[in-house]
Amino acid sequence: EGRKRRLKFGIKQKLLIYFLMVAIIPLVGVTIYSTLSLNQSYENDRIDQLFATGVNKAEYIEGWFFERKGDTNLLSKSSAFTQYAAIAGDPSHPDNIEAIDRLEYEMNNMIEVYGTYSEMYFVNTSGIIVAQSVQAGWTSVLQKGDDESADETISDPASHSIDVDYTFLNDFHIGEGGEIQILSSSVVHDEGSSYAGIIAFHIDTTTIHGIMHETEGLGVSGETYLINADLLWLTTSKFDYYTTETGKYVTIEGTLMIEAISTTGIVESLAAQANVRKRSNADYRGIAVMGSYHYLQINDDGRPWILVAEIDVSEALSVPNNLMTVSIWIVVIIAIIVAILGYVIAKRFTDPIIRLNTTAKKVAEGDLTKDKTDGKERKGNDEIAVLTRSFTTMTDNIRDIITSSQSASINVSNIATELAASSSEVNAAAEEIASTTQ
Structure with a gap:
């Protein structure tokens, strides 16, 4: 009985494993390769x-700050600054107030038109703020008369005062009022190309x-x-x-x-x-x-x-990750389907062999009685069906031979019995004749 269970389990298990290997391994390999390739491709696309x-x-930021430097340089070379900067920076000049008003008008106009500056101011050659314009709503910590000569925004351009095209953009920093600042500044020259001061723009970084x-x-x-x-x-x-x-x-x-x-x-x-x-x-x-x-x-x-x-x-790899999950489920579902089909097919192949094995054991043990499962014999012309029918025919023939032998044996036994009876009668007759002759 133990050998029967091992044979039955072993054959079906092997066939089932073969089915799974043939169907699932290529599918898993293709799925893994496709998923990895997709993941790599998608990852490259996302990083690109x-x-x-x-x-x-x-490029936008670089261009935007380049434009801010360009605005500063443009105003520094405007006719208003080349004409009035030196005068505005000289408190003793009779037109000083008018010059300051003219510079502040130009700065106010630029603040309103461009909308990207919180504050503009002009310092004279000594680094003193002489003109200033502030965007509406902006609170400046600077005021006219402040000495900004030590501020990098002023000191750096001042060190390049002979360069009429020099414009400086400093780094983001925390200003005196605690606000985050970044400024551009440019050297200003008068109509005679003499150094007249520096103009500085406080850039609004909202953009x-x-x-x-x-x-x-x-x-x-x-x-x-x-x-x-x-x-x-x-x-x-x-x-x-x-x-x-x-x-x-x-x-x-x-x-x-x-x-x-x-x-x-x-x-x-x-x-x-x-x-x-x-x-x-x-x-x-x-x-x-x-x-x-x-x-x-x-x-x-x-x-x-x-x-x-x-x-x-x-999130970047959500598409291939979701696809991988779907692929895994597909493989699992296919594996279940293949396992069921494999079991059915394996059972169809192994059941006749198991029945044949059971019959062979019974025959080997001398049991030649008619198998009640003969009606379930496999039909068809495949090797297993032919083998089953041949074995059944062989068993039937052996059963017929034994039955015939048993019948012949019974007949011989009956004849022997009759001969024995006849012999007894002959012996009795012989004894009777012998006794008569005496």
């Missing part, structure tokens, strides 16, 4: 998209924050932001990590020039002084992100910025 986004924004917060094509988790050489935020994060999750700041603007960020991609870009792509690294929230990190040299302080374009890896 991030890089392109970073390049576009980097830069706006362009950084544009995340079209970056999904839900994608964002772009600027980091300076000290690893400090220059533009705000789109998430509430620093306000809600950590509670370190009341407003997200509080992180600017205060909160440091030293993720792998940013640090590598600064160290290499080049653009860097990362397929996966943890961001400031500790979440795995795919990122593109662009090394920018825009200001004249020699201090680089890093433009970061990132998206969560889980």
Whole structure:
């Protein structure tokens, strides 16, 4: 009985395994290869998209600040400044007040027309503010008469006073009033090409924050932001990590020039002084992100910025990951179907063999009784069906031979009995004759 169970289980198991190997292994191999290829292709596409986004924004920012320097240089060479700058810078000149009014008129007009400047002021050759214009709603910490000669915004251009085209853009910094500032300044010369002073523009960076917060094509988790050489935020994060999750700041603007960020991609870009792509690294929230990190040299302080374009890896690869999940389910379903079909087919092949084996055992043990399962014999002309019918025929023939032998044996026994009876009668007759003759 134990051997019967092993034979039955072994044959079906082997056939089932063969079916699964033939059907599932190629399918699994193709699925794995296709999924990995798709994942790699999609990953490359996403990192290229991030890089392109970073390049576009980097070029925009570079061009935007170049325009701001151009505006500063343009005003410094305007007829109003070349005519009145020197006079405005000389308090003893009889037309000093008129000259100051003329310069402030030009600056006010430019602030209103361009809308990208919070404040403009002009300092004379001694670094004293003599003319000033402020955007409506902006509170300046500067005023006329302040000495700004030590401020880099003034001191750097002053050191290049003979260069009529020199314009300086400093780095983001915290101003005297605690506000984040970035200024451009340009040397001013009079009509005789003599150094007359310096004009400075306080740039409103609302546009830069706006362009950084544009995340079209970056999904839900994608964002772009600027980091300076000290690893400090220059533009705000789109998430509430620093306000809600950590509670370190009341407003997200509080992180600017205060909160440091030293993720792998940013640090590598600064160290290499080049653009860097990362397929996966943890961001400031500790979440795995795919990122593109662009090394920018825009200001004249020699201090680089890093433009970061990132998206969560889980979102970036959601399509191939979802496809992988679907593929796994498909393989599982196919495996179940193949297993069921394999079991049915294996059972169809093994059941006749098992019945034949059972019959052979019974015959070997001398049991030649008619098998009640003969009616279930496999029909057809395949090898198993032919073998089953042949074995049944052989068993029937053996049974007939034995039956015939048994009949013949019975007949011989009957004849022998009759002969024995006849012999007894002969003996009795002989004894009777013998006794008579005496």
